[in-house]
Amino acid sequence: MDLENSQKAVNELVPRVHELLTHQRTREARALLVQLMEPEVADILGDLEPAEKAVAFRLLPRDEAARVFAYLAPDEQERLLHGMHSEQVGPLLDAMSPDDRAEFFEELPGQVVAKLLLLLRPEERKQTQAILAYPEQSVGRLMTPDYLTVRPDWTVQQALDYLRQHGRDAETLHTIYVTDEPGKLLDDIRLRQLVLASPHQTVESLMDRTIVPLYASSDREEAVRVMERYDRPVLPVVDRDGVLVGIVTFDDVADVAAAEATEDIQKMGGVEALEVPYSKITLTRLIRKRGTWLLILFMGEILTASAMGYFQDELSRAVVLALFIPLIISSGGNSGSQASTLIIRALAIREISVKDWRRVLGRELVCGVALGLLLAAIGLVRVLLWQWLGWQNYTNHYALVAFTVAAAVAGVVLWGTIVGSMLPFILILARLDPAAISAPLVATLVDVTGLVIYFSVAFLILRGSLLG
Amino acid sequence: MDLENSQKAVNELVPRVHELLTHQRTREARALLVQLMEPEVADILGDLEPAEKAVAFRLLPRDEAARVFAYLAPDEQERLLHGMHSEQVGPLLDAMSPDDRAEFFEELPGQVVAKLLLLLRPEERKQTQAILAYPEQSVGRLMTPDYLTVRPDWTVQQALDYLRQHGRDAETLHTIYVTDEPGKLLDDIRLRQLVLASPHQTVESLMDRTIVPLYASSDREEAVRVMERYDRPVLPVVDRDGVLVGIVTFDDVADVAAAEATEDIQKMGGVEALEVPYSKITLTRLIRKRGTWLLILFMGEILTASAMGYFQDELSRAVVLALFIPLIISSGGNSGSQASTLIIRALAIREISVKDWRRVLGRELVCGVALGLLLAAIGLVRVLLWQWLGWQNYTNHYALVAFTVAAAVAGVVLWGTIVGSMLPFILILARLDPAAISAPLVATLVDVTGLVIYFSVAFLILRGSLLG
Numbered sequence: 001m002d003l004e005n006s007q008k009a010v011n012e013l014v015p016r017v018h019e020l021l022t023h024q025r026t027r028e029a030r031a032l033l034v035q036l037m038e039p040e041v042a043d044i045l046g047d048l049e050p051a052e053k054a055v056a057f058r059l060l061p062r063d064e065a066a067r068v069f070a071y072l073a074p075d076e077q078e079r080l081l082h083g084m085h086s087e088q089v090g091p092l093l094d095a096m097s098p099d100d101r102a103e104f105f106e107e108l109p110g111q112v113v114a115k116l117l118l119l120l121r122p123e124e125r126k127q128t129q130a131i132l133a134y135p136e137q138s139v140g141r142l143m144t145p146d147y148l149t150v151r152p153d154w155t156v157q158q159a160l161d162y163l164r165q166h167g168r169d170a171e172t173l174h175t176i177y178v179t180d181e182p183g184k185l186l187d188d189i190r191l192r193q194l195v196l197a198s199p200h201q202t203v204e205s206l207m208d209r210t211i212v213p214l215y216a217s218s219d220r221e222e223a224v225r226v227m228e229r230y231d232r233p234v235l236p237v238v239d240r241d242g243v244l245v246g247i248v249t250f251d252d253v254a255d256v257a258a259a260e261a262t263e264d265i266q267k268m269g270g271v272e273a274l275e276v277p278y279s280k281i282t283l284t285r286l287i288r289k290r291g292t293w294l295l296i297l298f299m300g301e302i303l304t305a306s307a308m309g310y311f312q313d314e315l316s317r318a319v320v321l322a323l324f325i326p327l328i329i330s331s332g333g334n335s336g337s338q339a340s341t342l343i344i345r346a347l348a349i350r351e352i353s354v355k356d357w358r359r360v361l362g363r364e365l366v367c368g369v370a371l372g373l374l375l376a377a378i379g380l381v382r383v384l385l386w387q388w389l390g391w392q393n394y395t396n397h398y399a400l401v402a403f404t405v406a407a408a409v410a411g412v413v414l415w416g417t418i419v420g421s422m423l424p425f426i427l428i429l430a431r432l433d434p435a436a437i438s439a440p441l442v443a444t445l446v447d448v449t450g451l452v453i454y455f456s457v458a459f460l461i462l463r464g465s466l467l468g
Numbered sequence: 469m470d471l472e473n474s475q476k477a478v479n480e481l482v483p484r485v486h487e488l489l490t491h492q493r494t495r496e497a498r499a500l501l502v503q504l505m506e507p508e509v510a511d512i513l514g515d516l517e518p519a520e521k522a523v524a525f526r527l528l529p530r531d532e533a534a535r536v537f538a539y540l541a542p543d544e545q546e547r548l549l550h551g552m553h554s555e556q557v558g559p560l561l562d563a564m565s566p567d568d569r570a571e572f573f574e575e576l577p578g579q580v581v582a583k584l585l586l587l588l589r590p591e592e593r594k595q596t597q598a599i600l601a602y603p604e605q606s607v608g609r610l611m612t613p614d615y616l617t618v619r620p621d622w623t624v625q626q627a628l629d630y631l632r633q634h635g636r637d638a639e640t641l642h643t644i645y646v647t648d649e650p651g652k653l654l655d656d657i658r659l660r661q662l663v664l665a666s667p668h669q670t671v672e673s674l675m676d677r678t679i680v681p682l683y684a685s686s687d688r689e690e691a692v693r694v695m696e697r698y699d700r701p702v703l704p705v706v707d708r709d710g711v712l713v714g715i716v717t718f719d720d721v722a723d724v725a726a727a728e729a730t731e732d733i734q735k736m737g738g739v740e741a742l743e744v745p746y747s748k749i750t751l752t753r754l755i756r757k758r759g760t761w762l763l764i765l766f767m768g769e770i771l772t773a774s775a776m777g778y779f780q781d782e783l784s785r786a787v788v789l790a791l792f793i794p795l796i797i798s799s800g801g802n803s804g805s806q807a808s809t810l811i812i813r814a815l816a817i818r819e820i821s822v823k824d825w826r827r828v829l830g831r832e833l834v835c836g837v838a839l840g841l842l843l844a845a846i847g848l849v850r851v852l853l854w855q856w857l858g859w860q861n862y863t864n865h866y867a868l869v870a871f872t873v874a875a876a877v878a879g880v881v882l883w884g885t886i887v888g889s890m891l892p893f894i895l896i897l898a899r900l901d902p903a904a905i906s907a908p909l910v911a912t913l914v915d916v917t918g919l920v921i922y923f924s925v926a927f928l929i930l931r932g933s934l935l936g
Contacts, residue, residue, distance in 0.1 A: 270809070294842075447798060
């Protein structure tokens with residue numbers, strides 16, 4: 001069954017669950033839900049009426065309920081909790097894994113979090129508070145304290161016995177951590193190593209002392225990069241003293257990677273990062289997120305009206321020049337947004353770094369000249385052809401007009417390419433996020449300068465004739 | 469040690485390795501390299517001179533050499549192989565994991581692959597050929613056949629003994645697969661379940677029969693989506709008959725996810741997907757990838773020159789109208805690229821689907837009106853203010869000019885928002901990839917229609933006065 005079919009199956013189950021619930025056949029509904037996997041149950045709940053949702057959710061065994069809860073959208077989580085008694089809320093939250101619980105709390109207002117924290121068992125409360133104390137977007141917020149540690153002087157048999165006794169709760173047993181008495185991380189070993197080793201070996205004999213720890217205070221993007229580089233499904237998290245304080249698993253890191261890609265894409269499209277799914281964000285917030293950038297870009301673009309004010313004289317003497325304004329400035333914007341997109345992405349995935357700027361400039365100059373000449377040739381032919389075919393009359397000086405358009409296109413494309421490719425480096429040097437550069441921003445910057453280039457070229461070429 | 473420090477440490481080790489090699493202190497160089505992790509060794513090799521690179525590589529134990537080889541860039545892999553005898557090449561390729569080996573072969577020309585395949589041991593050759601027979605970009609190309617299967621009627625003890633005997637080579641022992649005699653996949657169980665269970669239980673008693681298999685022939689993006697949805701580090705791959713043929717691990721899926729994000733971002737920036745890293749692509753290929761789209765956009769933008777040809781009369785009577793052309797058309801392009809970026813990303817991560825188009829249209833209409841009115845107000849104030857301050861002279865009819873600009877901005881922003889948000893849906897209905905829509909493409913589409921809106925509005929408002 002592939003994903004499409006699974007989604008279809010889920011859609012078909014919704015009316016079935018609805019029917020069972022309206023006929024109070026709760027036992028059958030429960031049997032049906034329990035055999036599904038958590039993301040699927042979450043999808044079905046999402047499609048039920050609010051009252052039914054609450055009933056169906058309460059049918060689930062507590063541990064499964066906690067896992068399903070983690071897959072629900074934040075607003076559905078809140079609505080479900082609202083309909084529950086606090087005796088039910090505590091155990092549900094207790095049964096969630098600490099990182100899922102912290103993620104849920106992050107979405108709630110501060111007072112609600114404080115109230116809910118009181119419902120937790122003391123040890124769960126401590127874990128959640130510890131995670132919440134780390135700054136937002138930090139590795140600390142991603143980690144879970146559900147891991148197991150062994151000591152280097154234990155035998156493999158001792159370690160396996162210890163895991164058998166304490167392993168039920170650990171989020172992952174893929175990797176076991178070796179620590180010394182004060183809790184300092186010495187090494188990580190995989191469960192497979194323990195299983196494959198002879199029972200009488202010591203844990204120390206399995207150690208290779210190559211660990212890739214994360215700092216709890218690092219930015220969460222660090223987790224994405226380290227996991228990508230070292231291909232490990234679990235990474236240990238340490239504090240400043242090297243003491244193990246948690247682990248980060250591949251699934252949470254994959255979520256971060258996807259969220260960061262979404263943010264980058266939105267910024268490149270000229271929108272502030274929404275931070276909430278498009279379908280969930282309120283209209284006022286959506287308008288504000290887009291309005292901010294749209295306003296900045298509009299203010300920038302107002303400069304084009306001022307710039308053209310300077311050339312009003314030339315324009316009234318040669319209205320024909322106005323016809324090519326959109327063509328010329330858009331060529332600069334397009335080539336600029338191509339260049340900036342390529343460079344920003346290459347910087348984001350660390351494929352190039354700031355020190356490569358000279359090499360990038362060299363390549364981009366070649367690209368800019370080649371692409372500029374290509375478009376210039378087409379522009380030249382377009383003007384001449386329309387004139388010869390009698391489709392347009394570009395005055396007696398049409399050949400000079402054609403030449404002006406071609407030269408301006410070449411210049412603007414080269415300029416757009418240079419601006420688009422160097423702007424990301426400039427932002428990094430100014431300690432700003434290069435991902436804040438969007439295609440529309442580059443286009444706006446190039447529009448204003450593009451007009452100046454166009455009219456300067458026109459002045460040079462046409463001053464003896466049309467602009468006489 | 470975080471990633472930054474690790475990178476710094478690697479940079480500092482390069483001269484040290486270089487020094488050891490020039491003084492023929494190979495034993496020390498080997499000791500130094502062996503204690504590092506594979507991605508770090510690959511980085512160091514990348515920074516050495518070609519001759520040294522080959523020497524350093526040969527110092528590595530064979531299994532480590534194979535793993536390091538998988539982390540090298542394709543062109544470095546090729547260069548290393550060129551310098552080796554075929555007696556050395558065979559064992560090196562044999563020691564690579566089958567999916568890494570297939571990935572390496574994918575980058576090579578067909579004849580080279582055929583030659584190299586002959587150097588492999590028969591069973592390795594069979595595995596690689598099997599993977600290479602699946603279409604490019606398919607799940608089959610990602611999978612590795614290094615997994616272990618057990619039977620449902622075995623006891624836990626039998627299963628663990630079996631793993632101990634056969635587990636050395638398996639790429640991951642995180643998940644063990646239960647199959648019947650003809651190889652059909654029945655269930656997956658985790659190693660931790662085996663370790664935590666009592667040795668006398670049967671494997672069947674651990675089974676819950678919830679599996680999420682992938683088809684070998686599915687698109688590789690399916691692996692990304694399934695792994696994201698079900699949070700599993702390993703997924704089984706089956707053929708049409710449900711027979712287990714391989715597994716796909718989280719690290720390969722993370723690479724696919726990153727590559728797909730890069731492609732989407734490049735397409736959104738108006739470039740064909742490069743498919744090769746920016747810093748590795750040849751200049752001619754880079755120019756071709758950008759030139760194609762730049763040309764298409766230029767052709768589209770040429771229509772603006774034709775559209776304006778129709779309004780040449782109006783323009784010569786009211787040159788003042790030309791001043792606001794860049795401002796007005798760019799507003800449409802910017803709002804359009806915002807809308808298309810948000811919708812394309814939401815569709816890509818399956819946060820909305822085609823059937824949501826009505827709801828999206830409703831929201832976007834509200835956004836378009838709100839944002840259009842906001843910018844229109846600013847445009848109105850801008851024209852009036854400059855006139856009153858005496859910075860510009862927009863003729864005696866300046867109030868009507870201001871009103872024309874404002875009305876055109878509002879109309880163009882609304883139009884851009886509608887086009888940008890609906891275009892992705894139209895492409896999906898036409899069975900095309902919505903990610904092919906770029907900010908520049910939306911801008912170009914909106915530029916032409918934006919000019920028509922502007923001059924129509926101008927004609928309506930100014931025909932009694934300026935356009936007499």
